[in-house]
Amino acid sequence: MTTTYSQSPLLRKLESVARLTDEEREAVCSLPVQEQNIPAHQDIVREGDRPNKSFYIYDGLTCVYKTTGAGRRQIAAIHIAGDAPDLQSLHLPVLDISIATLTNCTVGFMKHEDIRALCRRRPRIADLLWRETLVDAAVYREWLTSAGQRDAFSRVGHIICEMFARYEAVGLLRKVDGKPVIHWPITQVQLGDALGLSSVHINRSLQALREQGFIAWKSGMLTGLDLPRLKAASDFDPTYLHLSPPV
Amino acid sequence: MTTTYSQSPLLRKLESVARLTDEEREAVCSLPVQEQNIPAHQDIVREGDRPNKSFYIYDGLTCVYKTTGAGRRQIAAIHIAGDAPDLQSLHLPVLDISIATLTNCTVGFMKHEDIRALCRRRPRIADLLWRETLVDAAVYREWLTSAGQRDAFSRVGHIICEMFARYEAVGLLRKVDGKPVIHWPITQVQLGDALGLSSVHINRSLQALREQGFIAWKSGMLTGLDLPRLKAASDFDPTYLHLSPPV
DNA sequence: CGCACTCTTGACCGAGATCAACATTCGTGG
DNA sequence: CCACGAATGTTGATCTCGGTCAAGAGTGCG
Secondary structure, three states, X not given: OEOOOOOOHHHHHHHOOOOOOHHHXXXXXXXXXXXXXXXXXXXXXXXXXXXXXXXXXXEOOEEEEEXXXXXXXXXEEEEOOOOOOOHHHHXXXXXXXXXXXXXXXXXXXXXXXXXXXXXXXXXXHXXXXXHHHHHHHHHHHHHHHHHHHOOHHHHHHHHHHHHHHHHHHOOOOEEEOOEEEEEOOOOHHHHHHHHOOOHHHHHHHHHHHHHOOOEEEEOOEEXXXXXXXXXHHOOOOHHHHOOOOOO | OEOOOOOOHHHHHXXXXXXXXXXXXXXXXXXXXXXXXXXXXXXXXXXXXXXXXEEEEEEOOEEEEEEOOOOOEEEEEEEOOOOOOOHHHHOOOOOOOEEEEOOOEEEEXXXXXXXXXXXXXXXXXXXXXXXHHHHHHHHHHHHHHHHHHOOHHHHHHHHHHHHHHHHHHOOOOEEEOOEEXXXXXXXXXXXXXXXXXXXXXXXXXXXXXHHOOOEEEEOOEEEEOOHHHHHHHOOOOHHHHOOOOOO
């Protein structure tokens, strides 16, 4: 089914960065999109694939991951609504990563040929898509810095701060009793795979974060009890997310 | 001084990926480039900068790095001749990283406005530049996987395999007595910063690699004594470098 | 209602960090 | 061309953060 999701999240994402002209907005909206629901814990694309389409996430969480020869898994990115996890396949035909759903997801597939045509007709849209992949790269760098240099406590705190910032940027952050809350149903094993830590140590780090009054986390709802203090404690600086709001 | 380096490394890099038309080739060559020599161990750009130009490396090594609040340094990338380490600043105005020279470097600065004009006139060039930033991202992911999941020995072996592959791709790999040799004058401290390991442990890992007949390394000349075995031992698969040769 | 997944806790272990000293190399100026 | 000081590399001793193993407690879905 080719459709436009209530108000296209793709459009919303692009407009969060730059003001679009009517023509550009219309060009984005006329991009054929095939909407699809995908259950949790399922690969969307796999290492070695040569996809002829990319997708945007309308709803749900996905992760980009690699598997080592020793059978260990590194989650390299977690994507949320509004993100396009495999835009790279537009220019890198063979995937060097797999992408899986962490939750039930609604995604919109767009054919590469259609995206390419859009990019040719509206070069500014191309620039914005390019920009998105550059932000992804900036996040990879930050995660690499965490994995290489920060201790377990900071790593867990850091990714939590990142998620709050990104959820807020796409309007997915709620307030409950004045406290920011996000729906982040990720397991401790997955978090360990993302941070290069064992799930046991994740568990202990989370306990520390809870005991020290930084967060509350229950059945997928993560509450920030003192995010400013957490940001300081986990060396979080949002510059790398490049969330600069449009004028 | 505006000049074209013997045969433009930028052009060589682009043509290693796609066949260019005469017009495209000419457009690339007519891009004004300001050549500059920069001594070793010097920042080219710094976190927070808002550069109005990007640069290509003609000769030498640079590194992309971030510093944590605790004063630790993560080297997120090492770039060699033909690479454009800060192309991202074309679309992300504020730098979230610093870039420094590891050796004496010759680089060519290109104004963003000129690159943008080139991209508009020759969209395929834009795609190739975009592609380059995507390969950078793929390398970040692989390094993240190393930092998160591989042990010290594999990490060191892996980056060595990567360097041999990348040097070869741009024609910087020499053969001595039939053995591949690259000029890689990096210190053990720097290697530690890149891999998230202490220099002491780098030293011991290198000794293991030498003793087991994988490599020889003396005064910046790195010799691969048995790269196939090293690739196997350090879980190296070059897919992520996306070196697919042009037809 | 039962099984599988996830979380939690405790005990123990080990890869790699840190600290400290010494050796070697290299760049620089005399 | 040599001497010297700083940077880099090497080695040993010790420590610690986080891994691994294992068992039990929740939790949720079919």
